[in-house]
Amino acid sequence: MTAWVHPGMVIALGGLLIPFIPWRVVKQAYFLMLPLAGLALLVLTSSGMFGDVPAFPESFRPFSLPFLDYTLHPVRIHHLSLLFAYVYVIAAFCMNIYALGVKNDWEHTAAMIYVGSALGAVFAGDLLTLFFCLEIMSWAPFFLLLFRGTKKAMGAAIRYVLWHHFSGVCILAGILMHIHATGSLEFGPMPWGYEKTHLGSQLMLFGFLVNAATAPFHSWLADSYSEATPSGSVYMTAYTTKTAVFCLIIAFSGVKLLMWAGVASAVFSVFMAVLENDGRRLLSYHIVSQVGYMVCGVGIGTAMAVNGAAAHAFCHIIYKALLYMGVGCPLLVVGTSKFHELGGLYRYMPIAFWLTIIGGFSISAFPLFSGFISKTMTIEAAERIHEPIVYLMLEGASIGTFLHTGLKLPWNIWLQGRTEPPPEVRSRLNDSAVNTPVHMLAAMGILAFLCIFLGVYPKILYDMLPYPVEFVPFTLTRVFSITQMFIFTFLGFWVLRRLVKGYPGYVLDTDWLVRIPGGCLLRFCTGPLQRMGARLDRMGKRAADRIVHALRNPETEAALNPSLAGAGILAALILFVFFIARHL
Amino acid sequence: MHRLRVYPKRFFWRVYWAALAASLILDGVWLYSHAVHYHFEFQYFPEFFALFGFIGCMLLILIAKGMGLFIVKEEDYYEKRFEKGNPVK
Numbered sequence: 001m002t003a004w005v006h007p008g009m010v011i012a013l014g015g016l017l018i019p020f021i022p023w024r025v026v027k028q029a030y031f032l033m034l035p036l037a038g039l040a041l042l043v044l045t046s047s048g049m050f051g052d053v054p055a056f057p058e059s060f061r062p063f064s065l066p067f068l069d070y071t072l073h074p075v076r077i078h079h080l081s082l083l084f085a086y087v088y089v090i091a092a093f094c095m096n097i098y099a100l101g102v103k104n105d106w107e108h109t110a111a112m113i114y115v116g117s118a119l120g121a122v123f124a125g126d127l128l129t130l131f132f133c134l135e136i137m138s139w140a141p142f143f144l145l146l147f148r149g150t151k152k153a154m155g156a157a158i159r160y161v162l163w164h165h166f167s168g169v170c171i172l173a174g175i176l177m178h179i180h181a182t183g184s185l186e187f188g189p190m191p192w193g194y195e196k197t198h199l200g201s202q203l204m205l206f207g208f209l210v211n212a213a214t215a216p217f218h219s220w221l222a223d224s225y226s227e228a229t230p231s232g233s234v235y236m237t238a239y240t241t242k243t244a245v246f247c248l249i250i251a252f253s254g255v256k257l258l259m260w261a262g263v264a265s266a267v268f269s270v271f272m273a274v275l276e277n278d279g280r281r282l283l284s285y286h287i288v289s290q291v292g293y294m295v296c297g298v299g300i301g302t303a304m305a306v307n308g309a310a311a312h313a314f315c316h317i318i319y320k321a322l323l324y325m326g327v328g329c330p331l332l333v334v335g336t337s338k339f340h341e342l343g344g345l346y347r348y349m350p351i352a353f354w355l356t357i358i359g360g361f362s363i364s365a366f367p368l369f370s371g372f373i374s375k376t377m378t379i380e381a382a383e384r385i386h387e388p389i390v391y392l393m394l395e396g397a398s399i400g401t402f403l404h405t406g407l408k409l410p411w412n413i414w415l416q417g418r419t420e421p422p423p424e425v426r427s428r429l430n431d432s433a434v435n436t437p438v439h440m441l442a443a444m445g446i447l448a449f450l451c452i453f454l455g456v457y458p459k460i461l462y463d464m465l466p467y468p469v470e471f472v473p474f475t476l477t478r479v480f481s482i483t484q485m486f487i488f489t490f491l492g493f494w495v496l497r498r499l500v501k502g503y504p505g506y507v508l509d510t511d512w513l514v515r516i517p518g519g520c521l522l523r524f525c526t527g528p529l530q531r532m533g534a535r536l537d538r539m540g541k542r543a544a545d546r547i548v549h550a551l552r553n554p555e556t557e558a559a560l561n562p563s564l565a566g567a568g569i570l571a572a573l574i575l576f577v578f579f580i581a582r583h584l
Numbered sequence: 585m586h587r588l589r590v591y592p593k594r595f596f597w598r599v600y601w602a603a604l605a606a607s608l609i610l611d612g613v614w615l616y617s618h619a620v621h622y623h624f625e626f627q628y629f630p631e632f633f634a635l636f637g638f639i640g641c642m643l644l645i646l647i648a649k650g651m652g653l654f655i656v657k658e659e660d661y662y663e664k665r666f667e668k669g670n671p672v673k
């Protein structure tokens with residue numbers, strides 16, 4: 001039997017070589033070959049070349065490493081990790097095609113390290129390897145943001161890293177507590193409860209929820225994804241949040257708290273998206289919303305719900321990459337993705353419009369598109385456990401998704417009732433119906449094909465899911481109810497379309513609490529509080545000096561004045577109170 | 585050189601109104617003939633999904649617009665605040 005080769009390692013280490021390849025064509029070919037090599041390794045793994053992969057939750061571990069008193073399992077392969085790994089490399093291939101025009105080679109390197117570390121995380125068999133990969137994953141997008149080169153992007157990059165280090169520290173603390181309590185490094189289902197004894201698990205869950213951008217800890221996502229380079233943001237949509245969903249499926253399946261957190265996330269971000277003026281920020285809120293469906297599925301925890309969450313993660317990566325690519329087209333060609341500056345682009349970019357519409361229909365779960373075969377599985381799972389509120393909120397969030405991504409976004413960018421774009425945008429366009437670079441359209445074309453293919457032929461995805469699938473997506477009831485709902489959503493949109501038209505503005509989110517009151521607190525600490533501390537320090541030191549001086553000098557000892565004695569007594573009292581307080 | 589076209593507006597609206605009318609009629613027919621099977625009682629309400637889609641969409645936009653009165657600020661909201669000598673960058 002041949003030794004297993006880690007596809008993540010191949011992609012990440014291979015990515016490091018990209019800047020050193022001298023010829024551009026060779027470099028581009030090599031860049032495209034990396035995910036294909038990963039895909040080939042995955043196909044060989046599935047075919048059993050390196051060893052049989054048993055049915056989930058059993059797994060295949062090709063090797064282990066001794067580490068202190070523990071044994072590390074850097075690789076654990078089961079059907080769920082294979083499912084995520086497949087979609088990671090397929091999406092990476094399309095994203096690489098999209099990014100072929102990028103001149104900065106280090107951007108490619110950062111992206112490949114990001115993809116590689118995400119693969120490392122889904123194959124991680126122990127908690128330390130997982131943590132290591134998650135940490136790399138929090139640094140790689142930092143560079144994708146930094147390479148945009150704007151001041152805003154730099155700020156977003158620093159905030160991104162801070163958020164992810166915060167979640168990373170929570171996860172690490174949780175891991176250490178878990179190891180201390182159980183003595184096991186195994187990354188499997190974690191013990192769960194609301195008591196103090198489960199603090200380790202609670203911290204880990206919290207860290208994963210921040211990574212999965214679950215409301216109210218979602219604000220880092222819209223903040224950073226909308227500031228990255230056009231192709232960099234496409235990579236960012238796929239990996240961080242979905243890896244967190246993977247971790248939640250493995251460790252916290254069936255925790256009811258997640259069901260409500262997911263539902264809240266799905267609904268809340270849909271409201272925020274109504275107000276958005278920037279295409280990429282609008283789509284960011286829809287990542288939060290769609291990840292909410294997955295988190296909800298994990299929380300429901302039945303085989304159907306977990307299957308639904310995993311299938312939705314698979315479909316989501318594909319259609320969300322497509323949508324980001326669609327918005328990336330005007331961003332790259334005319335330099336903006338803000339609705340109030342766009343409109344009427346249809347004549348100049350019709351292909352990008354239709355491909356984005358396919359993405360919009362997929363995310364909305366329109367029948368025969370990919371979202372329909374995965375999202376409805378989670379909704380059906382909510383129906384089967386008789387949770388009408390969860391059902392209604394998830395369906396309501398679907399209305400919002402269709403309203404924004406299927407209608408508002410394409411309407412604002414490509415139509416807005418105009419046949420010509422605003423003059424300043426028009427001046428940057430050629431008199432051609434293909435203003436978008438062909439490689440970008442090709443990448444979008446492949447993803448759009450996958451969206452429809454999965455929507456029409458879901459069996460191929462269902463066969464890859466961790467549990468056997470007993471779900472039939474195409475029933476008369478479901479197809480009809482969703483179609484009718486969307487037909488009438490369109491009517492509502494058309495009646496109120498003036499209200500969803502883009503206008504300049506910035507929508508404040510929960511990060512306002514961190515950025516403004518938090519900023520004020522920091523300002524207070526570094527300013528007045530620090531000055532007061534220094535002054536107190538000086539006063540104390542001066543008093544102590546005077547006492548010492550007085551006690552050492554026999555002449556002044558006799559003439560101890562009352563104020564000095566008072567200062568001494570006060571100092572002694574403070575020390576005494578401090579001592580008492582400490583020992584109480 | 586590719587021809588520049590406008591989007592197929594008339595075709596779209598014809599298909600749309602036809603689909604809307606068909607969905608309204610089919611809902612009644614299928615509900616009456618018990619061809620559809622739902623999980624909850626309220627889903628059996630005539631034209632439930634049409635009302636849910638339409639009212640849900642309107643409510644969503646209107647409530648969000650109400651929220652917008654409080655949370656939509658000028659585009660350089662944070663930049664303005666950081667340039668006033670705030671050390672937090």
